[in-house]
Amino acid sequence: MTNETQDAVSNVETEYLQINSTETWxxxxxxxxxxxxxxxxTLNESKKLQNKILNRxxxxxxxxxxxxxxxxxxxxxxxxxLIKVERAHRQYILTQGPLPSTAGHFWLMVWEQNSKAILMLNKVIExxxxxxxQYWPLESSSSHTMMFPxxxxxxxxxxxxQSSDYTTNTLKLTDMETMESRNILHFHYTTWPDFGVPQSPTAFLRFLVDVRSSGALDINVGPPIVHCSAGIGRSGTFCLVDTCLVLIEENGLNSVxxxxxxxxxxxxxxGLIQTPxxxxxxxxxxxxxAKGLPSNNNLEIDSITNHYDVVNNEILSNSSLEDDDEPPPLPPPRGDSLTRSMMADLTPSPITENENGIGPPNKPLPMEPPTSTDLIKNTVTTITNNTHDNNSHDMIILDSTKSDDTNSNTNSNSESSPSDKSEIRHRHQHEKKERIAAQVREMKRRQKESEDWKKFKRSLFMPVTIGIGTVLIGGGMIAIYGYFYSRG
Structure with missing residues (x-):
């Protein structure tokens, strides 16, 4: 590796550490x-009636x-x-995980694009x-063949x-008209969680080395088929890392x-890459x-990997602590907010296959979250209406348990005696106070983060608006706290 490349890595590393230190991902x-x-x-083809049911x-x-x-x-x-990055001599086809009704289309694409490999970054069930x-035949199946008439x-x-984090299958794809056959490599990464990341870059880089060594990314073959469930989060992460490494390896300092x-x-x-x-x-x-792609058998872990592991473990630990008091969450929709514990779930359920594997639910999923102004306006209206209807002076706060709590309260109160109602009301008021205290602590932390951010490099990004409002109604305080992360 040249000195210029080492300098480039140092610049990216400096940027990474700066963003990490200010928690501004x-x-x-x-x-x-x-x-x-x-x-x-435009997205015109996807909106056609006959094509809508072909989207996951x-x-x-x-x-x-x-x-x-x-x-x-x-x-x-x-x-x-088809994604092309000409300066990196890379091209990829990113696609959704096939539906039963589109599995044949998927294999036809593999055939027509002359792809050598499929990179599957999700599990069938998550x-x-x-x-x-399940669009490919398994070793354990009674018949090792799948037909797509x-x-x-x-x-x-x-x-x-079989490897520790991924499986490599060799599959034989045959055109039944011409009887021409090709071997297709199927790289299946099995330890990458939905909306998440691998525990460490090391295993991912071993996977990347294996894929590169197979020739699946070479320019003399068709583009690899890369997919997860939606074909944007984990798939986008793989392509971004591979492309940037090529640019650094070939062009050095000013290349990436x-x-x-x-x-x-x-x-x-x-929507490539779905989360911070x-x-x-x-x-x-x-x-x-960029410091040297690891071989499959020998990988030296340096300070960045150790630092990443420590930060990642802290995030996972804090996340699990925050969720202790909540019911097990449902799988999020593709556009779900990262701040599930800070705001109500305002998005519909994810699209899943019906028993025939075809068809989305009645409600569409929004691609983008509401703006801070819109959400606060809607929240104030909702709270005001609730206050007038119920004469409630309780403190209302946006969190992920609001909907569940409201439903459970309604059911409980309709069946309970007056004394039980009073006890339930006091208990919920106590719980709300605890949530409010936690929200206040979080607000103070976010305010400090915002102040630190003003000192951060102005060239890195445009600031995001943080809205905090307090309204007094009949002696009760309504705290509205909005801090909006992105959704991919």
């Missing part, structure tokens, strides 16, 4: 999302100008985009929900290699600005990889 990520909102690309999530659709067009079969539509159809293709299991590369890739498919944690992980993996 959400604000960096919000700035990226804000920039992406300026894109004016209604808020994740392929841009028209980069969508993959199928050449034969029942239709030309598939929820997939958080008790089907996130992807709608596209006249056959897929056969050939062999499997991680956020610029991500924005460039977002012009080909919407995925962005933070991307930086850490780029830093480690």
């Amino acid at each position: 959400p604000l960096i990520y919000q700035h990226i999302r804000h920039e992406s909102c300026n894109f004016e690309y 999530y209604r808020d994740v659709a392929p841009y028209d100008h980069t969508r993959v067009i199928l050449k034969k079969g029942p239709c030309d539509y598939i929820n997939a985009n 958080k008790n929900q089907v996130k992807c159809h 709608d596209v006249n293709l056959k897929v056969e299991f050939v062999s499997k290699t 600005n991680v956020r610029e590369v991500l924005l460039e890739m977002r012009q080909s498919r919407m 944690d995925q962005l933070r992980f991307s930086y850490a993996a780029i830093i480690e990889g």
